[in-house]
Amino acid sequence: MPLTAKQRERYARHLALQEIGEMGQEKLLDAKVLVIGAGGLGSPVAFYLAAAGIGAIGLMDGDKVDLSNLQRQILHTTGSIGQEKVNSAEKRLHDLDPDIKLTLYPFRLTAENAPDILAAYDFVIDATDNFDSKFLIARACHNAEKPYSHAGIREFHGQTMTVHPGKTACYQCVFHEEGIPAAGLPKGPLGALPGLIGSIQATEAIKHILSIGTPLVNTLLTCDALAMNIRRINVQRDPACPICGTAVT
Secondary structure (H helix, E strand, C coil), X not given: CCCCHHHHHHCHHHHCCCCCHHHHHHHHHHCEEEEECCCCCHHHHHHHHHHHCCCEEEXXXXXXXXXXXXXXXXXXXXXXXXXEHHHHHHHHHHHHCXXXXXXXXXXXXXXCCHHHHHCCCCEEEECCCCHHHHHHHHHHHHHHCCCEEEEEEECCEEEEEEECCCCCCCHHHHCCHHHCXXXXXXXXXXXXXXXXXXXXXXXXXXXXXXXXXXXXXXXXXXXXXXXXXXXXXXXXXXXXXXXXXXXXX
């Protein structure tokens, strides 16, 4: 559908980019992205996807806003404390763009609900904060053949990579499930760190939808915010991976 005059004004800076233009912006408006986690990482991801004009965004999170979230979770405010995170996020995103279509999932992803939910989306963002969810997302996206962006943050360190299931290294290829540490007391993160990593995740989703640039596949990008050292680490698909290895595909 052609852009309206209001949309041309809102997305004028995108339209000025040769790699996007009007046709690209129409693709963004037709796209559907699922953001799993509406906290530190999910906040900048969802905000920038909404600002970019992603037409339909799914927000999934089973938690409520508490005061300690506000140091980093920019979708929420003091007035949001006690609310479901997805409801708080809905208000902020509709304040940004009343026309955006949001689907709220005030619960966690499970092996049972994942197939039906993921089927509706073009790209998935892993913005969760625990290993169990990350391995579940990796499995669910592989089974559904949905590309996804992984990210993790702790203290002053962040990491992210993009996965095209069955074609590139997946989360399990890099981080083996049997070796994950036990959950402990939260350590950070620095409040601005999820903004940095989450913005990269949003960029990867936009690039995928538009088929532009080079995706962050077979590459783990890491950031040490104290040293401001950003590294690209080459990773490869593991033939023995229990999710995407040749023995299970």
